Amino acid sequence: MSLRPSKASGPDETSGPDETSGQNGLSGEDIDKNFSDLHDPLSLLQAKAEADRCLYCYDAPCIEACPTSIDIPTFIHQIRTDNMVGSAKTILSQNIMGGTCARACPTEILCEQACVLNVSNEQPVEIGLLQRHAVDHLLAKGGAHPFERGPDTGKRIAVVGAGPAGLSCAHRLAVYGHSVTVFEAKAKPGGLNEYGLAAYKMVDDFAQKEVEFLLGIGGIEVKYNQSLGGTVALDTLRADFDAVYLGIGLGATNALGLAGEDMDGVMDAVDFIEEIRQADDKSTVNAGRNVIVIGAGNTAIDAAVQAKRLSAETVTLVYRRGEAQMSATDFEVNLARTNGVDVRLFASPVKIQGEGHVTGMTFERNAIEGGKLVGTGTTFALPADKVFKAIGQKIAPDMLKDFVLDGHKIKVNDRFETSLDGVFAGGDCIKSGEDLTVQAVEDGKRAAQAIHKQLNTGGEA
Amino acid sequence: MADLRCTIAGVESINPFWLASAPPTDKYINVVRAFEAGWGGVVWKTLGEDPPVINVSSRYGVHKNGNQAILGINNIELITDRPLETNLAEIRQIRKEWPDRVIIGSMMAVIEEDVWKSLAVKIADAGVQGIELNLGCPHGMCERGMGSAIGQVPEMVEKVTRWVKDVVDIPVFTKLTPNITNILWSAEAAQAGGADAVSLINTVNSIVSVDLDAMAPNPVVDGKGTHGGYCGSAVKPIALNMVAEIARNPETRTLKMSAIGGIETWRDAAEFLALGAEGLQVCTAAMLYGFRIVDDMIAGLSDWMDEKGYASIEDFRGMATPNVVDWNALNMNFDTKAFINPDKCIECGRCHIACEDTSHQAIEFAVAEDGKRSFTVIDEDCVGCNLCELICPVPDCIEMRPVDNGKPYLTWPEHPMNPMKTAD
Ligand SMILES: Cc1cc2nc3c(=O)[nH]c(=O)nc-3n(C[C@H](O)[C@H](O)[C@H](O)COP(=O)(O)OP(=O)(O)OC[C@H]3O[C@@H](n4cnc5c(N)ncnc54)[C@H](O)[C@@H]3O)c2cc1C
Ligand SMILES: Cc1cc2nc3c(=O)[nH]c(=O)nc-3n(C[C@H](O)[C@H](O)[C@H](O)COP(=O)(O)O)c2cc1C
Ligand code: SF4
Numbered sequence: 001m002s003l004r005p006s007k008a009s010g011p012d013e014t015s016g017p018d019e020t021s022g023q024n025g026l027s028g029e030d031i032d033k034n035f036s037d038l039h040d041p042l043s044l045l046q047a048k049a050e051a052d053r054c055l056y057c058y059d060a061p062c063i064e065a066c067p068t069s070i071d072i073p074t075f076i077h078q079i080r081t082d083n084m085v086g087s088a089k090t091i092l093s094q095n096i097m098g099g100t101c102a103r104a105c106p107t108e109i110l111c112e113q114a115c116v117l118n119v120s121n122e123q124p125v126e127i128g129l130l131q132r133h134a135v136d137h138l139l140a141k142g143g144a145h146p147f148e149r150g151p152d153t154g155k156r157i158a159v160v161g162a163g164p165a166g167l168s169c170a171h172r173l174a175v176y177g178h179s180v181t182v183f184e185a186k187a188k189p190g191g192l193n194e195y196g197l198a199a200y201k202m203v204d205d206f207a208q209k210e211v212e213f214l215l216g217i218g219g220i221e222v223k224y225n226q227s228l229g230g231t232v233a234l235d236t237l238r239a240d241f242d243a244v245y246l247g248i249g250l251g252a253t254n255a256l257g258l259a260g261e262d263m264d265g266v267m268d269a270v271d272f273i274e275e276i277r278q279a280d281d282k283s284t285v286n287a288g289r290n291v292i293v294i295g296a297g298n299t300a301i302d303a304a305v306q307a308k309r310l311s312a313e314t315v316t317l318v319y320r321r322g323e324a325q326m327s328a329t330d331f332e333v334n335l336a337r338t339n340g341v342d343v344r345l346f347a348s349p350v351k352i353q354g355e356g357h358v359t360g361m362t363f364e365r366n367a368i369e370g371g372k373l374v375g376t377g378t379t380f381a382l383p384a385d386k387v388f389k390a391i392g393q394k395i396a397p398d399m400l401k402d403f404v405l406d407g408h409k410i411k412v413n414d415r416f417e418t419s420l421d422g423v424f425a426g427g428d429c430i431k432s433g434e435d436l437t438v439q440a441v442e443d444g445k446r447a448a449q450a451i452h453k454q455l456n457t458g459g460e461a
Numbered sequence: 462m463a464d465l466r467c468t469i470a471g472v473e474s475i476n477p478f479w480l481a482s483a484p485p486t487d488k489y490i491n492v493v494r495a496f497e498a499g500w501g502g503v504v505w506k507t508l509g510e511d512p513p514v515i516n517v518s519s520r521y522g523v524h525k526n527g528n529q530a531i532l533g534i535n536n537i538e539l540i541t542d543r544p545l546e547t548n549l550a551e552i553r554q555i556r557k558e559w560p561d562r563v564i565i566g567s568m569m570a571v572i573e574e575d576v577w578k579s580l581a582v583k584i585a586d587a588g589v590q591g592i593e594l595n596l597g598c599p600h601g602m603c604e605r606g607m608g609s610a611i612g613q614v615p616e617m618v619e620k621v622t623r624w625v626k627d628v629v630d631i632p633v634f635t636k637l638t639p640n641i642t643n644i645l646w647s648a649e650a651a652q653a654g655g656a657d658a659v660s661l662i663n664t665v666n667s668i669v670s671v672d673l674d675a676m677a678p679n680p681v682v683d684g685k686g687t688h689g690g691y692c693g694s695a696v697k698p699i700a701l702n703m704v705a706e707i708a709r710n711p712e713t714r715t716l717k718m719s720a721i722g723g724i725e726t727w728r729d730a731a732e733f734l735a736l737g738a739e740g741l742q743v744c745t746a747a748m749l750y751g752f753r754i755v756d757d758m759i760a761g762l763s764d765w766m767d768e769k770g771y772a773s774i775e776d777f778r779g780m781a782t783p784n785v786v787d788w789n790a791l792n793m794n795f796d797t798k799a800f801i802n803p804d805k806c807i808e809c810g811r812c813h814i815a816c817e818d819t820s821h822q823a824i825e826f827a828v829a830e831d832g833k834r835s836f837t838v839i840d841e842d843c844v845g846c847n848l849c850e851l852i853c854p855v856p857d858c859i860e861m862r863p864v865d866n867g868k869p870y871l872t873w874p875e876h877p878m879n880p881m882k883t884a885d
Contacts, residue, residue, distance in 0.1 A: 048528070048529060049528070051527075052527055055807075055809045055811060055854050056811070057808075057809040057810050057811065058809070058810030058811060058813055058814035059810050059814075059826075060809075060810070061808070061832075061834070080527045081527070116807040116808050116809045117807065119806075119807040119808060120805075120807050120855065
């Protein structure tokens with residue numbers, strides 16, 4: 001059984017852009033179709049049948065492939081035995097954002113890639129969809145939070161950033177009985193779960209539902225519109241709290257370094273995606289007619305696919321190297337292609353055209369010579385009324401000045417402690433694994449363990 | 462194509478597949494549909510004295526595996542709940558319409574000679590080719606002194622069989638209950654009473670599950686439940702053993718058998734025939750999938766026979782019986798070792814954990830530098846239990862390889878380590 005390519009196919013394009021009805025001309029029905037779940041959730045019958053494909057491996061490779069080490073054979077076995085709540089608890093005990101991860105994880109390079117069924121050329125077990133089934137069951141059921149808070153320790157911890165790294169840490173600290181105050185720069189929690197993940201991965205306001213569930217543990221206070229370096233000073237936090245944890249993600253983006261980058265129509269892909277995610281009515285989002293996306297990661301793919309689904313006529317994704325070097329997974333690149341995105345490889349941007357508003361871009365073709373990427377001197381031009389830049393994010397520079405760095409990220413030791421005493425960090429702002437939601441959740445969990453150990457022993461863990 | 466015609470206790474049948482006495486053989490419409498589907502015969506739903514019994518509502522429970530497949534049904538139904546004459550009229554009608562098919566009349570009564578005799582005569586007069594005595598129903602009827610209440614007492618089995626044999630001149634099948642300590646006692650009793658054949662097994666006494674909301678056994682009848690009769694593929698192993706016991710017992714080895722219990726496929730059928738059964742009866746499989754399953758039972762059995770070169774059922778019937786022996790007759794010098802084919806292994810680790818936790822710590826688990834997991838049998842420690850081979854999810858990945866140790870056939874009674882060994 002392959003449930004995978006369910007709705008990876010192209011957008012519904014029955015109606016083209018129409019200036020009279022909103023910005024992109026899509027009807028409410030088109031929007032619903034184009035931004036419904038990328039992979040339909042499993043029915044109970046499908047979940048049971050899929051669960052039965054799991055071989056219940058011993059020391060299963062999928063567990064190791066999951067950055068949060070969810071006990072996958074056990075949670076699937078629990079689906080089989082009708083213990084759906086127990087299954088969800090197995091997942092959430094390792095990964096409190098198992099609901100988002102089930103939707104957003106590139107399982108094709110994580111757990112599902114490690115499934116032993118691949119060895120015999122069978123479809124791997126649909127671990128992500130099963131995980132979603134179990135967690136969604138628990139969330140839909142409601143009732144008491146599945147984990148209990150430990151007795152109050154009297155310790156207070158400041159967490160900066162309410163993204164997956166911050167909230168995962170906050171939750172685990174609350175489980176230990178510590179009191180947590182989260183400082184979040186934005187007006188809503190969730191970090192990129194709320195602002196960054198593609199809309200068709202996070203339908204029905206799931207990010208907010210999950211945060212509400214997570215905070216159900218108690219002992220966590222979230223303060224919004226409070227930004228470190230702005231309204232909140234690191235020194236104050238260090239003085240007022242027993243420990244500080246930073247889960248601030250990557251607040252800034254890389255620039256192309258070309259003249260005209262400030263022209264109208266040239267923007268960061270993450271801002272475009274945020275606009276889509278935050279729009280009450282997606283038909284008001286102007287994705288443009290001829291779109292260029294520059295980059296090769298999942299931000300680039302998500303921007304390109306969503307632009308197409310917002311009825312852009314042409315979307316061209318341009319990357320300077322070959323497909324093998326793209327950080328997006330094969331599944332994602334195929335998703336772009338089946339959605340009608342033109343993927344152009346071995347081309348670097350050299351010029352932005354336009355006056356006030358962008359009208360197009362010029363690219364130079366690249367080649368590999370002696371193992372090195374070099375420009376060939378030949379160029380081509382593409383018309384564009386929108387250019388989305390997705391060539392990487394970085395930590396907002398003013399955040400970095402207090403810390404010893406590891407490359408462009410905050411350096412931490414194996415206890416997630418930064419160069420500042422009592423200040424810990426995790427998620428995209430440190431170098432752990434890949435910049436993925438699941439890795440941020442794991443960092444937060446492990447940092448909480450380290451903080452707990454340190455506070456309990458009154459010093460070095 | 463192989464010839465599936467056979468003779469069961471003297472009754473000729475176009476194939477060995479009969480429907481057992483149960484809801485599938487309850488009335489005219491079912492039986493006609495069964496014959497249209499290709500079944501060789503039916504044993505009519507058990508008939509009793511009028512007035513007919515009354516059944517309760519909520520009658521079946523099931524035992525499922527993880528994939529929702531039904532392994533066994535449990536039922537609390539009684540015998541036919543229609544008047545005797547209604548049933549007999551329908552039997553007479555079908556007898557005329559389907560001359561090449563077999564109808565056996567099943568019956569039960571309280572332990573009174575004239576009741577058994579008069580009922581048997583009425584049924585025989587309707588034109589059935591044989592009579593089956595239901596001495597096995599383990600629920601409801603036994604509380605009224607019938608069914609297994611009779612079948613569990615060998616003297617009564619013999620007596621009832623003789624009563625019926627006395628008054629009819631068609632073959633009599635005595636149907637045995639498995640809810641006893643030794644099937645041979647009932648089989649021998651049936652034989653002593655003159656039975657032409659035994660039919661076995663009837664259902665196994667069971668509670669199939671407990672409804673944890675109602676806090677009562679399934680099927681729940683208004684808040685209460687009762688033990689029922691278990692059947693379906695889950696009981697096949699029990700039935701196979703009982704058939705084999707009768708087949709290899711010197712006193713009963715000539716007794717004809719109509720085998721029942723968990724027959725779902727042609728392979729199940731072939732196994733019972735290989736253990737000496739002359740005919741087969743099916744209930745649960747038909748209830749779960751409909752009468753059409755007989756198609757593959759017929760096709761599968763004859764294809765397999767063609768492949769093996771068996772022209773008729775008699776060519777292989779009973780061939781496995783001589784190989785069913787007492788444990789004491791097994792060769793203690795036989796040695797077999799598991800071999801895991803690394804090319805087929807998908808690295809699930811199931812064999813390792815099974816052997817490590819519950820058997821003989823004979824499968825080594827190693828992880829290479831590149832992450833490849835390997836599982837290797839340690840020959841010295843493998844006792845040849847088959848567990849790993851049986852649980853391995855990959856077909857033909859683990860093989861049990863007999864070791865050629867050059868040692869002679871040696872039984873436990875002859876074994877030097879046997880403290881009870883008689884001096885040779
Ligand atoms: C467009 C896009 C698509 C993605 N798609 C996927 C995907 O499909 N699957 C996947 O696994 N990963 C995906 N990722 C990566 C994933 O979203 C991140 O790895 C993950 O969100 C990192 O979590 P975090 O908590 O470290 O950071 P963030 O999610 O960025 O959260 C940081 C939080 O801190 C707050 N913050 C920042 N600075 C301050 C400050 N100074 N003071 C107070 N608060 C502050 C922010 O407002 C935010 O709420 C995607 C990323 C992007 C950009
Ligand atoms: C390989 C094997 C060996 C067994 N040996 C014994 C035994 O020595 N003594 C005993 O009382 N039961 C023995 N049993 C029966 C079990 O204790 C148990 O009653 C039976 O397996 C039914 O339980 P289960 O199917 O729920 O596991 C054995 C079962 C198996 C599978
Ligand atoms: S046959 Fe039994 S003892 Fe031998 S390796 Fe397999 S499980 Fe272990």
